[in-house]
Amino acid sequence: MNVVNIGSSDEDNDAGARKWSRNASSDKVPPQTKSQTLPQQQQSSKATTPSVSDYQTLQFRSFWKAGSIVIGPTILSANTQDALEHARVHPKFLHSNATSHKWAFGAIAELLDNAVDEIHNGATFIKVDKIGVMKNNAPALLFQDDGGGMDPEGIRKCMSLGYSSKKGNTTIGQYGNGFKTSTMRLGADVIVFSRATRTSQVTQSIGLLSYTFLRRTGQDEVIVPMIDFDVSGNWAEAIIYTSQDDWSSNLRTILEWSPFATKEELLLQFDDIGAHGTKIIIYNLWLNDEGIYELNFDDDDEDIRLRDEAAHGSVANLHKKTIELQSHISYRLCYSLRAYVSMLYLRKFTNFSIILRGKPVEQFDIADELKHTEVVSYRPQQYSILREISVETKIGFIKEAPALSVSGFNVYHKNRLIRPFWKVTADGSSKGNGVVGVLEANFIEPAHDKQDFERSSQFIRLESRLKQMVAEYWKRHCHLVVLQVPGSKAHNMKKNLSVQTPVGPADNMQKQLPADQHNTGTLASFSGKMHIDQTIASHHSNFSAGSNKVVTSVDNAEPVPVDQICEENIQLFMRCEEYMQRETELKQTITGLEKQLNDKKKRLCTYLYYALNQVNVLRIYYSCYNEEKSKGLKVELEADVDAIAPILPTLEELVPELSAGEDTPYGG
16 A cells, blocks of 8 residues: 655655656655555455444544544554664554644644645635535534645645645744644544646645544554546546555545545545645544534534533523623634634735635734724844844723723734733733733744744743733723723712812812821812813823823813823722722621620620529528528528619610510529
């Protein structure tokens, strides 16, 4: 069988490029291929599949457990006596390699990147859709583009690990590993159809990367059956590199382990590709731990969702504010592919579209919806000497601020979103709530799954700069939204002042503060004719990116810098919040004291019950003796009764049951 040596490297390909032809007697093979004849028992389709239990089948279909399943004995490849020994890539490596994608949408994004990189070859679209597998009508994932396509040499490079011909500064792919990791993360098997035109020759190539085939036939290394056709004429003519038997063996393997049963069905897949392009079909999609497909195609006919993540997004019996938060793009992109893809690329395409389940995805740039925006420049240190470069960050409040506490930076690399809503402020801190930024950081390298960045020194410096950026922006702009928070002390104060006779705002604020904490700043010197709403309106109208503008009161008082007013507003707001906290603490203290008082009353009542009971006992005891024999005792008893008599009215007031004649806990 003519198969791909999936472990080949870049150097092997560059040094081993050869010409290939359709001559059946030719012994030359295209680069990245290796002539290998499988053992006889593998070529027979009847005796190749070991028995597998139902439990193992379910485990095999779950991605995070598929790498630990052992299926049948390992079949060692036949090597001649003088054959050169080489390191093998075991099929388990396909699964281990795919675990770099913790998130299924990250794997889909890798395949979208490949299509976007084909724009320079004329690609105008990439279609992502669900299709049914012909053999069992199970769902499969389709990716189809109209890029330049892959010739026989190109498809073999695509199926090889670590080979990448993308060396430009604009292409997203760079590691030569994305196709293998992404397809194996989404499903156990993938079949690729590609049509390409090189010079005057038009070719059609088919390749099968099947984890199911490799594991169930017990292969000890990764092999990828492929077949090629020359369609320059009016028919599809097989391109044979070694022998007709090898070509036929590849075809039989593809038909046995793919969704297609005949050669004609395979060739029909090229009908809608056009003059050039590629079609990728991923089948045997992975299941979650409950045995349900990880990708959800049923909840929305125009979307693909992550089933486990979408379950957390249910809006049933949720608070209104929680529903609003879950409807925000920062939350929806976690489980909705349409939401995620809408933000996946920073710059909007002009002649390219991503079509998800029959409907084009509308690109979304959250920077267009920010308010009170600023553009902050940042110069990475490593470029300060060799080359001048400036990274511009657009920062502002989301339009829903301050109602929604969404914050963070959307960081792109070469137009591709790497970290969405990256929160650089400390958890639990209200500072920076509602502040969102967008930047393109091409000076740091993304991780292999393109869901994070390598933690280099440049990355750490960028993180520190973004923290500083948020702090500075919050200090200058928080008064624009913080004073508008419904229910806050500052908001209520503004509301109350707005309905009173216009007087100096600083005077009103001072009346609400203790005498020893009156504000002595600029606001205290304002005259009584300026309304609080006029002050806030002046902030909105006069504040801009510069900080030299000033605000004057209506009575032509001395101008005051906006920065000074902003700083005093922040201090007043923080003071109001401090008083609210102190008020809450005082209420808790009062509640505790009232509880202690009630406890003391209960203990006192218990003691008085006991004392009264003792008096009653003494009275009964006294009546049992002769008056002459107990004269001395009578004197003592009368003294006890006289001593307790003054507190009896208080006792009856504290314990109403005594007046009503009810039994006491110590009643005798």
